[in-house]
Amino acid sequence: MPPAPTQLPVQSSAAAFLAGLLGSCRSVFALVLVGTYVGIGALAHDFGFSLPWLMASTVLIWAGPAQVILISALATGAALFEVALAVFLSSVRFLPMVVTLLPLLRGSSTQLPDLLVPAHLTSASMWVESFRLLPPLPREQRIPFCNGLAIGLMLWGHIGSVIGFYLAASLPALLTAALLFLTPMSFLVSTARNSVTLANRLALGLGLVISPLLVYFQIGLDLIWTGVIAGSAAYAVQRLRGAS
Amino acid sequence: MGRELTPYLVLIFVGFLPNEIWRILGLLVGGGLDEDSELIVWLRAVAVAVLAAVIAKLVLVPPGALAAVPLGVRLAAIGSGYLVYGLARRSVFAGLVAGEAALIVGGLLFPS
Numbered sequence: 001m002p003p004a005p006t007q008l009p010v011q012s013s014a015a016a017f018l019a020g021l022l023g024s025c026r027s028v029f030a031l032v033l034v035g036t037y038v039g040i041g042a043l044a045h046d047f048g049f050s051l052p053w054l055m056a057s058t059v060l061i062w063a064g065p066a067q068v069i070l071i072s073a074l075a076t077g078a079a080l081f082e083v084a085l086a087v088f089l090s091s092v093r094f095l096p097m098v099v100t101l102l103p104l105l106r107g108s109s110t111q112l113p114d115l116l117v118p119a120h121l122t123s124a125s126m127w128v129e130s131f132r133l134l135p136p137l138p139r140e141q142r143i144p145f146c147n148g149l150a151i152g153l154m155l156w157g158h159i160g161s162v163i164g165f166y167l168a169a170s171l172p173a174l175l176t177a178a179l180l181f182l183t184p185m186s187f188l189v190s191t192a193r194n195s196v197t198l199a200n201r202l203a204l205g206l207g208l209v210i211s212p213l214l215v216y217f218q219i220g221l222d223l224i225w226t227g228v229i230a231g232s233a234a235y236a237v238q239r240l241r242g243a244s
Numbered sequence: 245m246g247r248e249l250t251p252y253l254v255l256i257f258v259g260f261l262p263n264e265i266w267r268i269l270g271l272l273v274g275g276g277l278d279e280d281s282e283l284i285v286w287l288r289a290v291a292v293a294v295l296a297a298v299i300a301k302l303v304l305v306p307p308g309a310l311a312a313v314p315l316g317v318r319l320a321a322i323g324s325g326y327l328v329y330g331l332a333r334r335s336v337f338a339g340l341v342a343g344e345a346a347l348i349v350g351g352l353l354f355p356s
Binding site for chain 1: 252254255257258260261264266268273274288289292293295296299300301303307309310313321322325339344
């Protein structure tokens with residue numbers, strides 16, 4: 001076999017970006033994001049936000065649950081500091097997500113600025129799909145592929161926002177409920193699908209049990225505590241199993 | 245002009261920045277970590293557990309119109325979605341469709 005032709009890095013990263021963009025169309029999350037943002041679009045319309053504002057919030061925030069909190073809390077007249085705090089607490093997941101995504105993305109010549117865009121584009125959907133799609137790819141293609149994937153997913157979200165914004169008045173309440181249900185349902189099955197190690201499977205199961213208990217007993221910072229308690233317990237079990 | 249600009253200032257200071265802090269922190273913390281390091285293995289478990297907590301909260305204390313669907317229907321729907329996902333050889337799509345169908349049927353049978 002002849003040696004692979006050396007492509008210009010610009011060309012190959014553009015091709016990888018395009019491959020990621022197209023990959024988003026084949027992802028189950030394309031459907032999930034259209035549906036989720038139809039729900040968020042309807043919510044934004046009902047609460048009197050403009051469509052450009054909603055789309056800007058998707059580009060800047062890119063986190064469905066945080067956007068739902070922001071829109072509904074602002075609309076009900078909560079104090080700005082309280083709203084900011086609620087958004088802040090709901091987005092803790094991005095810290096461990098970004099930290100664990102970086103080693104998957106980094107190549108030998110990667111600089112910190114190259115990672116700024118994928119870090120901003122990190123969301124639950126992109127994180128789950130990256131762990132599924134990136135490992136077979138050569139390292140130098142992973143960052144552009146990942147950016148293409150996330151931007152593709154975001155475009156599906158924008159399409160949903162436009163649909164939801166203009167259909168808001170005619171959407172039955174049960175359909176809006178079903179659209180809001182897409183987030184927990186898709187997070188659950190896709191996280192289960194991706195959790196191959198014992199630690200991750202246990203973390204999912206324990207998290208589902210511990211979080212309702214913390215919420216029931218009204219313990220503050222429940223997301224952080226669930227992460228630390230369930231994640232550490234799951235990690236500890238895996239280590240003990242490995243050591244025995 | 246002020247009226248046009250204010251919602252965007254609110255978006256940046258109340259929505260964007262509080263959310264983005266975590267990603268920036270992740271970038272600063274994770275800059276030099278190795279894929280197989282124990283810290284990464286632990287943090288992946290933490291990330292999955294936080295995601296589990298987000299799932300549980302969205303089902304138990306849901307936003308907007310989802311709150312009008314009875315709790316029993318929400319729990320049955322997420323359970324059936326997971327069950328079908330398992331039965332359909334771990335198909336995310338099958339689980340999603342089954343869960344959504346269960347929620348809509350349950351919502352029609354048990355209107356609040």
